[in-house]
Amino acid sequence: MDLNVSPPLTENRGSSESAADGPRRGMSKTQILTLISMASVNFSSMICYSILGPFFPNEAVKKGASQTVVGQIFGCYAVCNLIGALVLGKYIVQIGAKFMLIAGLFVSSGCTIMFGLLDKAPAGATFIALCFIVRSLDALGFAAAMTSSFAITAKIFPNNVATVLGSLEIFTGLGLILGPPVGGWFYHSFGYEVPFMLLGCVLLIMVPFNIYVLPSIEADPSNDSFFGLLTQIRVVLICFVIFTLSSGLGFIDATLSLFAMKTFNLTSGYVGLIMLGLSLPYCLASPLIGYFTDKYPVTRNAFTVTGGIITAAGFFLLGPAPFFHISSYGC
Incomplete structure (x- = not known):
């Protein structure tokens, strides 16, 4: 099946010219x-993703899930997000960008609330199956929201895509920052259900909010193909970089909390604070890197290579890697 990339968009209010000239004349x-x-x-997509990290693995183990299954529950979110983004990117023309975004938020809010009720499910296969189902539907909802948001942003800010996306990554970082400590604190204080109920209600409020503030936008069909893009070496390398970095993030979410609780006897709240070490620098660095890559395009490759090397070094030290011959505490 030939899947289309996110197509170009046309705004109903006829502000395409103002969108192109906006960065020079001030934003409209x-x-x-x-x-x-x-x-x-x-913000909402990342806080939904990161809120599980401090406490869900431990709760899932209590319900009879192995550490491998816990990793698969985290992984199914990424798989469904990937598949959903490809399919929805093809049909964004028929569905409509604004409707896709609103519907995605609505689905995700319902799934977040339902995930907070899974502690009442019977332990074992029933609990595990429901986790996979609800988490997969949640991923599809946010795939719809994120796919349409990227396409809309690229249309409204055609001359400053990197700067705008880098600035928006501040809110991605804030979601990553607030998710673990807030989720861990609410879980430690009020139990399993409260973090998901609170977050689900916030997402539900965002549905009418985005209906009001988001401009009406229509998508135009495109002849470009996703698989056609994969014939270009540069695109394949970029996909590989995104894949490896995202895999590392998912690996930490599924394993760090269990390791920290077992080895260092930390509570879920402290585990959430540990995860700030990943999200806080990400939040601070993203807008700066976005600005520099827009202003100095020649730095894009340098940032990609340097970032990959620094990330690899961080993972080597996190273990730490055996060839460093560093003894791990508690081992």
Whole structure:
């Protein structure tokens, strides 16, 4: 099946020219409202992803899930997000960018609330199956929201895509920052259900909010193909970089909390604070890197290579790697 990439968009209000000239003349009302909407989507998607890290692995083990199954529950989110983004990117023309974003948020809010009720499910296969189902539907919802948000942003800010996306990554980082400590604190204070109920209600409130603030946008069909892009070596390398970095993030989410609780006897709240070491630098660095890559395009390859080397070094030290001959505490 030939899947299309996110197609170009056309705004109903006829502000394409103002969108192109906006960065030079100051942002228009349409651009400001779009930024608010996209920021809310980025923030909510990441806080939903990261809130599970400090306490869910331990709860899943209590319900009879092995550490391998816990990793698969985290992994199914990424798999469904990938498949959903490809399929929904093809049909965004028929569905409509704004409707896709709103529907995705609505589905995700319902799934987040349902995930908070899974502690009442019977332990064993029933609990595990429900985790996979709810988590997969949640991923499809956010795939719809994120796919449409990237396409809308690229249309409204065609001349400053890297700067705008880098700035929006502040809210992605904030979601990663607030998710673990807030989730861990609410879990430690009120139990399993409260973090998901609270977050699900916030997402539900965001649905009418985005209906109001997001401009009406229509998508135009495109002849470009996703698999056609994969014939270009540069695109394949970029996909590989994104794949490896995302895999590392998922690996930490599935294993770090169990290791920290077992080895160092930490509570879920402290585990959430440990995870700030990943999300806080990400939040601070993203807008700066986005600005520099827009202003100095020649630095893009350098940032990619340097970032990959630093990330690899961090993972070597996290273990630590056996060839360092460093003894791990408690081992």
